[in-house]
Amino acid sequence: MTHELDRRTFLKAGGALIVTAAVPGAVVAALTEAAAAAVPYPALDPTALATWLTIHADGSVTARSGHVELGHGVQTGLAQIVAEELDVPIGRITMILGHTNQTPDQGDTAGSTSIRVAGAQLRQIAAEGRAALLKLASQQLGTPVDALTVADGVVSGGARRLSYGELVKGRVLTAVAPITVSGYGGFRMSVTGSAKPKDPSRYGTVGKSVPRVEVPDKVTAKATYVQDVRVPNMLHARVIHPKGIGSTLVSVGDFAPKVPGARAVTKGNLVAVVAEREWDAIKGAGALKVNWSSWSKLPTSDAVYSALRALPAQDRVQLSRGDVPGALAAAAQTVSATYQTPFENHGMIGPSCAVADVRADGSVTVWSATQYPQGLQKNVATLLGISPERVQVMRFEGAGCYGRLSANYDDAATEAVVLSQAVGRPVRVQWMREDEHVWEPHGPGTVHDLAAGLGPDGSVVAWKHEAWMPTNSDSTELGAALAGKPLNTTGVGGWTGPDLYTFPSAFELAHGLPELGAADSPYGFGLRTTFLRSPGQYQITFAQEAFVDEIAAKAGKDSLAFRLQYLTDPRAIAVLQAAARAAGWESRPSPKPGASTKGGVATGRGIALVLRDGTYAAGVAELSVDPASGKVQVQRFTVAQDSGLIINPSAVEHQIESCVIQTTSRAMMEEVTFDASNVTSLDWTSYPILTMADAPKIQTVLINHPEIPATGVGEPAVNLIAPAISSAIFDATGVRLRTLPMRPAAVKAAMV
Amino acid sequence: MADENARPADSSPGPPSDRARIAAGAGAAVVAVAAAATVVEVVRHSSQTIPAGSIRVNGSTHQVQSAPDTPLLYVLRDEMGLKGPKFGCGLGQCGACAVLVNGREVRSCITAWSTVKQDVITLEGLPERWAQAKNLSGDQAAKTLHPVQQAWIDQQVPQCGYCQSGMMMVAVDLLERIPNPTEAQIRDAYTNTPPSPHLCRCGTYMSIIAAVQRAAKAMG
Numbered sequence: 023m024t025h026e027l028d029r030r031t032f033l034k035a036g037g038a039l040i041v042t043a044a045v046p047g048a049v050v051a052a053l054t055e056a057a058a059a060a061v062p063y064p065a066l067d068p069t070a071l072a073t074w075l076t077i078h079a080d081g082s083v084t085a086r087s088g089h090v091e092l093g094h095g096v097q098t099g100l101a102q103i104v105a106e107e108l109d110v111p112i113g114r115i116t117m118i119l120g121h122t123n124q125t126p127d128q129g130d131t132a133g134s135t136s137i138r139v140a141g142a143q144l145r146q147i148a149a150e151g152r153a154a155l156l157k158l159a160s161q162q163l164g165t166p167v168d169a170l171t172v173a174d175g176v177v178s179g180g181a182r183r184l185s186y187g188e189l190v191k192g193r194v195l196t197a198v199a200p201i202t203v204s205g206y207g208g209f210r211m212s213v214t215g216s217a218k219p220k221d222p223s224r225y226g227t228v229g230k231s232v233p234r235v236e237v238p239d240k241v242t243a244k245a246t247y248v249q250d251v252r253v254p255n256m257l258h259a260r261v262i263h264p265k266g267i268g269s270t271l272v273s274v275g276d277f278a279p280k281v282p283g284a285r286a287v288t289k290g291n292l293v294a295v296v297a298e299r300e301w302d303a304i305k306g307a308g309a310l311k312v313n314w315s316s317w318s319k320l321p322t323s324d325a326v327y328s329a330l331r332a333l334p335a336q337d338r339v340q341l342s343r344g345d346v347p348g349a350l351a352a353a354a355q356t357v358s359a360t361y362q363t364p365f366e367n368h369g370m371i372g373p374s375c376a377v378a379d380v381r382a383d384g385s386v387t388v389w390s391a392t393q394y395p396q397g398l399q400k401n402v403a404t405l406l407g408i409s410p411e412r413v414q415v416m417r418f419e420g421a422g423c424y425g426r427l428s429a430n431y432d433d434a435a436t437e438a439v440v441l442s443q444a445v446g447r448p449v450r451v452q453w454m455r456e457d458e459h460v461w462e463p464h465g466p467g468t469v470h471d472l473a474a475g476l477g478p479d480g481s482v483v484a485w486k487h488e489a490w491m492p493t494n495s496d497s498t499e500l501g502a503a504l505a506g507k508p509l510n511t512t513g514v515g516g517w518t519g520p521d522l523y524t525f526p527s528a529f530e531l532a533h534g535l536p537e538l539g540a541a542d543s544p545y546g547f548g549l550r551t552t553f554l555r556s557p558g559q560y561q562i563t564f565a566q567e568a569f570v571d572e573i574a575a576k577a578g579k580d581s582l583a584f585r586l587q588y589l590t591d592p593r594a595i596a597v598l599q600a601a602a603r604a605a606g607w608e609s610r611p612s613p614k615p616g617a618s619t620k621g622g623v624a625t626g627r628g629i630a631l632v633l634r635d636g637t638y639a640a641g642v643a644e645l646s647v648d649p650a651s652g653k654v655q656v657q658r659f660t661v662a663q664d665s666g667l668i669i670n671p672s673a674v675e676h677q678i679e680s681c682v683i684q685t686t687s688r689a690m691m692e693e694v695t696f697d698a699s700n701v702t703s704l705d706w707t708s709y710p711i712l713t714m715a716d717a718p719k720i721q722t723v724l725i726n727h728p729e730i731p732a733t734g735v736g737e738p739a740v741n742l743i744a745p746a747i748s749s750a751i752f753d754a755t756g757v758r759l760r761t762l763p764m765r766p767a768a769v770k771a772a773m774v
Numbered sequence: 775m776a777d778e779n780a781r782p783a784d785s786s787p788g789p790p791s792d793r794a795r796i797a798a799g800a801g802a803a804v805v806a807v808a809a810a811a812t813v814v815e816v817v818r819h820s821s822q823t824i825p826a827g828s829i830r831v832n833g834s835t836h837q838v839q840s841a842p843d844t845p846l847l848y849v850l851r852d853e854m855g856l857k858g859p860k861f862g863c864g865l866g867q868c869g870a871c872a873v874l875v876n877g878r879e880v881r882s883c884i885t886a887w888s889t890v891k892q893d894v895i896t897l898e899g900l901p902e903r904w905a906q907a908k909n910l911s912g913d914q915a916a917k918t919l920h921p922v923q924q925a926w927i928d929q930q931v932p933q934c935g936y937c938q939s940g941m942m943m944v945a946v947d948l949l950e951r952i953p954n955p956t957e958a959q960i961r962d963a964y965t966n967t968p969p970s971p972h973l974c975r976c977g978t979y980m981s982i983i984a985a986v987q988r989a990a991k992a993m994g
Contacts, residue, residue, distance in 0.1 A: 093934035093976055233930060240935035241926040242919065243858035243897040247936065250857045300852050301844040304864075371862050371870055371975045372936045421862075422934035422976045455863040672930055676981065680933055683977030706867040706973060714972070715965035717979035 081187035088128035090120035095673035107148030120417030127207035132428035134734020149217035231672030260307035266317030266699035268543035275311030290506035318698035319542035335533035344527025349484035353475025361565035365694035366465035372421030373458035378438035379448035391420025398431035425553035436501025465554030470565035480577035491515030518558030567745030600662035605642035628749025632741035636733030641742030652770025662723035666730035681739035687712030689744035832899030842888035858897025869972035872940035925989035933976035
């Protein structure tokens, strides 16, 4: 008997299907043996229904998705979609997410695609499953499919009833007609078949605030995060990262003081200390003397915006309509302004962590919190020069990552792989706080020049926006790069965001920039920057929406009315009006009458609009400003959102809450600082984030459109926060803040 | 509020294949600890005296194998296999590692275990703490979460959940001292209790406030 045969048999039979048969214990044992023996895991066939879906004999259902839970509730949302199509109670659905040997590749869990894309694929699969079950029922009941009804996983035909479990009886479920999958694993992947998904008007489970299935385990310490993974014979490791971003290793000295049990491991420029005990690894990493070459090719953060403008750019015209230079020259009045946003941290509360086991036979297991298990699987295979089938990635939840593990699939995992191969044992790499603050791929800093021309009646005749943006998609894996086997490139920045306003002439130009310092680094990367929640669009929308407010003020118009004047999309208009209504928006120009920096604490309101990946959102900030101290207190933030069909209203509201609080932090407090060598904001003291004391109250208005396919909810509201706050400060005081973060010192300086 | 869709607290997550994965060595801190059971002695202890070289955690005495300067966090996680307290910063700046020592919130990442002389409670120990406070029978106790945990479920507080063990520790500490805190007192407890504010990156602060108020009602 070979373990591989067992494993293949298991997979061909549709995974857990067999497990519900008479001998689950034996199957579990065989699987355990297979895992222990590390046999290759055959690629899953995405056109086979059994790859995705298993109907167990007891009527419970297992569905598998390549997407992963990030705390955004996708495990529950996807289960609702499957339950709905199958007409099975949600409690009978178990989702398996993000294990390369079990789940199909549905691409990166990024870009608001979990429900919009992966969910749509699963809906089709579940519909195919239902069709297959009804075909079986039709045969066994002797009733035409059209005459069958399903409730709670039981099919009724006339007076007879059969449960799904009875229908399947441990056999593999086969689709009625072939399932076609195109673009497997990519953002444009599609799953098509012959079944017609349920009409949304008949939804019962979708649209309900089903409690998130993973929450009870999270509040009872039963959830296993990647940081909790311990495997037999495992060593703890701490990596000593280079001194400067482009520093290379000169020499490794002794431990001073000595740390019994700690030993140094070096592979190229990857230096680590490993130990049986975690504390010895930590102490050892602090005691080991390591000499790095000096490297000082960054501009300093206080000169970053001029440095960004000076970088070689790949220019791309985002929008060109009409004769902007002519219209600007002929305008009765013009407005121009420069907006700037700093480098930011994703700021995972738990620093990067991964465990890798590179075995003597060349097979590999990686335990990771990556947003893309199959992507990491391929990267590890490339790093080691083996086929992806030799690598399995087991994905566990980690600390919230907000894009940090989406293009860089997992720096710590590649480091653990290199180290495990070097020491011949499983290795757990846990970054310390400073590693994460310094070496995470940050959100990029950006610069925006905007100009507008107004006609004699105050209407907009021209709109111009130029943006300078470093890459948003650094996909370098640190372990690979430091070990001398770089995997990926860093790219240049792009533009994210559609134009909603019907200005008669408009020109938008993206200056796509490389990473700062990349041209002078031996590793090919500089100050690494990658996707951070609503990447690119966050920065673009701040500049544009705040500037629209500036134009409205120049024209002497109410900010809401001014926007409505240039909108034609009914969904955009609806969210704006809904947000304004909920917030009690009073129609008048900004700044408010009597706005001043001299009269003590002032209050104001600001509004903003965005369309992100198909979701419309509008927000109103209400705040107070103390010009004397510069302290801004956001008292309430209202968000109205239309994301098409709402799968789970409670989960959507919690995502909006998340967007508002996290982005209030980004807009008001956060900035990565660096000197010529490396990042100097090392921890939560030098990179403070919002605390509970300053969290605004949040009001949400959800607009449901069951007839429109669901779109993303984890990112859109992010874009509203900074411009609405900037405009509210202007409304209160008449002073416009155009550079983030709007910390008290900056606000105070602007008020004087 | 009963939650028929939530999994029972004592069920294994996922289908049998998931259990196979755990049996294969992934994800089970407990498995690794069990493998090292020859050097780890866990004794049920009712006396208030903690033997030298030991700590008492969630009602049991644990003979520590780590050097005296080792932060309590690593003893709890690496020796005892507890998953509640989390490593967040190692600097006392975020609160992910918070546990209760003698009923008060303490940052286990900056507290050497050898300096801990009183009872330690982690997230794992909250149900029993409530059961003892309410003199619940064994059957009742087995089915009952601490009201703070239940409120966290009812308000759907966690997103990633990584910081929430520490957040719940603060809630218990606060509610045992101030049974009906105002919103301002809650914000103050999470922000101004030394050594640092409790940080959540997912943005759950407002849900936490609602959950603490909900738990206060349930405990009152």
